[in-house]
Amino acid sequence: MEQTLLLNATYEPLKVVHWQKAITLWCQGKVEVISHYDREIHSVKFTFKLPSVIRLLRYIKIKRQIDYVPFSRANIYARDDHSCQYCGKGFPTSELSFDHVVPVAQGGRKDWENIVTCCIPCNRRKGGRTPEQAHMHLIRMPRRPDKAPAIRITIGLRNAPESWRDYFYWNVELDDES
Numbered sequence: 001m002e003q004t005l006l007l008n009a010t011y012e013p014l015k016v017v018h019w020q021k022a023i024t025l026w027c028q029g030k031v032e033v034i035s036h037y038d039r040e041i042h043s044v045k046f047t048f049k050l051p052s053v054i055r056l057l058r059y060i061k062i063k064r065q066i067d068y069v070p071f072s073r074a075n076i077y078a079r080d081d082h083s084c085q086y087c088g089k090g091f092p093t094s095e096l097s098f099d100h101v102v103p104v105a106q107g108g109r110k111d112w113e114n115i116v117t118c119c120i121p122c123n124r125r126k127g128g129r130t131p132e133q134a135h136m137h138l139i140r141m142p143r144r145p146d147k148a149p150a151i152r153i154t155i156g157l158r159n160a161p162e163s164w165r166d167y168f169y170w171n172v173e174l175d176d177e178s
Contacts, residue, residue, distance in 0.1 A: 005164045009059040022051040035163040052163040069145045079145045080117035103128045112144035
């Protein structure tokens with residue numbers, strides 16, 4: 001069944017909810033329907049079009065855990081500004097990899113303080129050595145970030161309903177389709 005995009009009162013995306021939750025919020029008078037799907041659902045007395053995008057009528061403050069940033073590929077790329085921490089060049093995500101500053105074979109761990117973003121040529125050059133052993137220097141020492149770079153709602157770009165697209169900031173390069 002269809003999912004519904006829930007927006008804050010300021011039109012910022014908050015999360016994706018099941019269509020039944022969206023209708024419940026609407027019946028409670030907590031949201032307004034901004035957009036709907038062509039599909040309808042029927043009750044004994046009513047017919048509803050399934051909501052595609054709903055907006056809260058009252059602003060809610062988002063509670064963030066300031067001291068916790070999940071250890072993930074996307075957050076490591078964001079922390080390192082999508083650039084190799086050895087040569088300093090920026091790369092698209094597809095041309096980046098991770099590097100263990102202290103290799104696992106030498107006791108290195110998989111954590112914020114030991115993993116950096118690295119381009120593939122620098123990663124091959126460093127190999128299973130420490131930066132000192134490979135005569136390479138880190139531009140910036142890795143550390144746990146203080147805060148997450150952004151709130152993310154993860155959906156496939158191609159899978160997002162057309163009605164949702166106006167409410168997202170797409171951080172992608174769009175190709176010309178000719």
